[in-house]
Amino acid sequence: MKRYGWLVVVAVVGGCAVVLAQEAPAGAKMQGRAIVLHAARLLDVSAGKIVAPGEVLVEGERIVAAGTSVEHPAGAEVIDLGDTTLMPGLIDAHVHLFLHPGAEDLQTVEESVPQRTIIATLAAKADLMAGFTAERDMGTEGAGSADTAVMRAIDEGLIPGPRLRISGNAVDILGGHEDANRFNPAQHVLSNADYANTAEEIVAVIREQHKQGSTFVKMYETGPDSMVKGEFHTPYQYTEAQLQAGVEEAARLGMNVGVHAQGEPGTLYAAEAGVASIDHATQLSDETMRLMKEKHIPAVPTFTIFEYFAEHAASPAAAEREKAMLEYKIHEFKRQVAAGVPMAVGSDVGPFPHGTQAKEFELMVQYGMTPVAVLQADYLNGAQILRWQGQIGELKAGYYADLVAVPGNPLEDITAVERVGFVMKGGVVYKQGIGNREQRLVFRVWAWPRAHLLEQLSLRRAGGRARGSVHG
Numbered sequence: 490m491k492r493y494g495w496l497v498v499v500a501v502v503g504g505c506a507v508v509l510a511q512e513a514p515a516g517a518k519m520q521g522r523a524i525v526l527h528a529a530r531l532l533d534v535s536a537g538k539i540v541a542p543g544e545v546l547v548e549g550e551r552i553v554a555a556g557t558s559v560e561h562p563a564g565a566e567v568i569d570l571g572d573t574t575l576m577p578g579l580i581d582a583h584v585h586l587f588l589h590p591g592a593e594d595l596q597t598v599e600e601s602v603p604q605r606t607i608i609a610t611l612a613a614k615a616d617l618m619a620g621f622t623a624e625r626d627m628g629t630e631g632a633g634s635a636d637t638a639v640m641r642a643i644d645e646g647l648i649p650g651p652r653l654r655i656s657g658n659a660v661d662i663l664g665g666h667e668d669a670n671r672f673n674p675a676q677h678v679l680s681n682a683d684y685a686n687t688a689e690e691i692v693a694v695i696r697e698q699h700k701q702g703s704t705f706v707k708m709y710e711t712g713p714d715s716m717v718k719g720e721f722h723t724p725y726q727y728t729e730a731q732l733q734a735g736v737e738e739a740a741r742l743g744m745n746v747g748v749h750a751q752g753e754p755g756t757l758y759a760a761e762a763g764v765a766s767i768d769h770a771t772q773l774s775d776e777t778m779r780l781m782k783e784k785h786i787p788a789v790p791t792f793t794i795f796e797y798f799a800e801h802a803a804s805p806a807a808a809e810r811e812k813a814m815l816e817y818k819i820h821e822f823k824r825q826v827a828a829g830v831p832m833a834v835g836s837d838v839g840p841f842p843h844g845t846q847a848k849e850f851e852l853m854v855q856y857g858m859t860p861v862a863v864l865q866a867d868y869l870n871g872a873q874i875l876r877w878q879g880q881i882g883e884l885k886a887g888y889y890a891d892l893v894a895v896p897g898n899p900l901e902d903i904t905a906v907e908r909v910g911f912v913m914k915g916g917v918v919y920k921q922g923i924g925n926r927e928q929r930l931v932f933r934v935w936a937w938p939r940a941h942l943l944e945q946l947s948l949r950r951a952g953g954r955a956r957g958s959v960h961g
């Protein structure tokens with residue numbers, strides 16, 4: 490592949506002119522070429538400490554070596570990231586690529602699935618550029634299996650985005666948390682989730698979603714929520730046995746189940762059923778916390794969305810309710826941290842702007858965890874929930890070369906993760922806004938990862954579309 494500058498391709502697809510402007514990487518990326526990353530510091534995730542300096546040797550999509558110094562093979566491209574800290578790519582265990590800021594319920598009614606899918610590709614790019622190289626998309630909210638198309642386009646190198654675990658729609662009961670409950674019944678407004686009212690229906694829905702490309706299962710276990718005289722209430726949706734049917738069917742298909750579960754007794758049922766994560770997890774009883782510790786089921790607190798709703802409420806009364814909810818949540822979170830409940834980092838981004846969700850790290854520190862504990866929760870428990878354990882979340886030989894660099898020391902100032910200046914995913918540089926001067930290219934956006942655009946198009950025209958590995 491020869492070195493090239495600005496590449497502008499005009500392709501005529503189905504009568505529509507598509508213009509794609511692309512800046513190629515300075516060192517025209519080739520499969521298998523060695524890259525050495527050098528920075529002032531490197532985060533050793535499992536040891537929970539910073540080493541200095543930091544170097545990582547990357548070949549193809551994998552890390553070959555990482556530490557204070559690595560071999561510099563002849564011909565390797567050396568990228569000096571200067572006074573930064575090298576870390577694994579961030580993991581967001583709870584996102585919604587198919588949501589954007591605005592009236593959440595109405596956007597899923599008013600916007601078509603194709604329109605939402607186009608916006609979702611922009612969301613995926615924004616998240617990746619903010620340093621999130623792996624995400625679990627917790628339901629398309631009525632866009633069905635459109636997330637399969639987004640995931641496969643990312644995996645094939647057609648569009649930039651994190652590696653994804655996807656669920657299609659979430660699973661919900663009739664009249665449940667995500668059903669279209671408050672509309673004129675004569676309008677037959679569709680649910681944002683797939684209905685399942687019995688264990689048999691749960692199994693059938695999971696099979697249908699998996700046929701359409703899902704790689705995990707999202708179930709709604711509680712809602713609607715209310716605060717009455719400082720007491721939090723939320724009805725459960727599925728019994729422990731019904732959740733267990735979902736967990737077993739997901740496992741049979743090589744998947745796991747993440748639940749939206751705000752409080753008791755739904756959170757207990759979820760822990761008993763052995764789900765992969767309990768998301769939001771606002772209210773956990775002593776017994777639920779004990780089970781989560783014993784089975785190593787992380788809670789995903791999603792503080793950023795609660796804070797966002799409290800700050801962007803439609804009325805003063807709504808703002809009061811949201812603030813009371815956040816206060817209660819913070820109080821309970823402190824109990825959970827003291828009890829040693831495993832945590833993971835998930836922001837629920839979508840209702841607030843994609844690419845801004847690293848705020849979640851800051852809030853988890855603000856509400857009682859240490860920076861190192863939050864980072865380990867993100868990387869280690871995030872990799873566990875996303876079923877990429879031993880593949881992502883650490884800078885180790887054999888892991889995917891998913892890396893970010895941040896200014897400063899994140900163990901001293903966690904807000905460093907909100908200023909990601911360098912992003913590599915699978916050995917491909919997607920963002921390089923920091924480092925030595927000749928390599929400083931702010932928004933030197935992404936390179937075509939595995940295949941050249943023209944190759945992709947000619948393959949398609951020849952009808953010989955080669956698909957890479959698809960997630961199991």
Ligand SMILES: [Zn+2]
Pocket residue numbers: 583584585627837
């Ligand atoms: Zn969510």
